[in-house]
Amino acid sequence: MSETLIKKIRTYFGATETLGPVKITSYDCQPRWIPVSERLPEDGVDVLVWHPNWRAVDIAAFQHSAWFDVCGALCVPTVWQPLPDTPKE
Numbered sequence: 001m002s003e004t005l006i007k008k009i010r011t012y013f014g015a016t017e018t019l020g021p022v023k024i025t026s027y028d029c030q031p032r033w034i035p036v037s038e039r040l041p042e043d044g045v046d047v048l049v050w051h052p053n054w055r056a057v058d059i060a061a062f063q064h065s066a067w068f069d070v071c072g073a074l075c076v077p078t079v080w081q082p083l084p085d086t087p088k089e
Contacts, residue, residue, distance in 0.1 A: 049077030
């Protein structure tokens with residue numbers, strides 16, 4: 001990180017002393033569940049969904065104003081998130 005940027009950050013937050021390096025030991029990188037009332041995925045794209053009635057996670061796609069699971073059955077999830085990346089070999 002450039003020294004100029006560090007100075008701007010310190011000034012913005014009112015830091016008056018020099019801070020040493022910080023070691024990050026862990027972080028939360030879990031994807032966030034997106035309520036269907038907030039936003040819908042692209043049409044026809046498979047995503048993870050949560051079925052509150054079944055209390056289960058499934059793969060489904062939003063197509064033509066309705067949700068369909070991988071078997072083609074109509075479903076009514078409350079939240080969704082993108083599928084994780086495939087493994088790299």
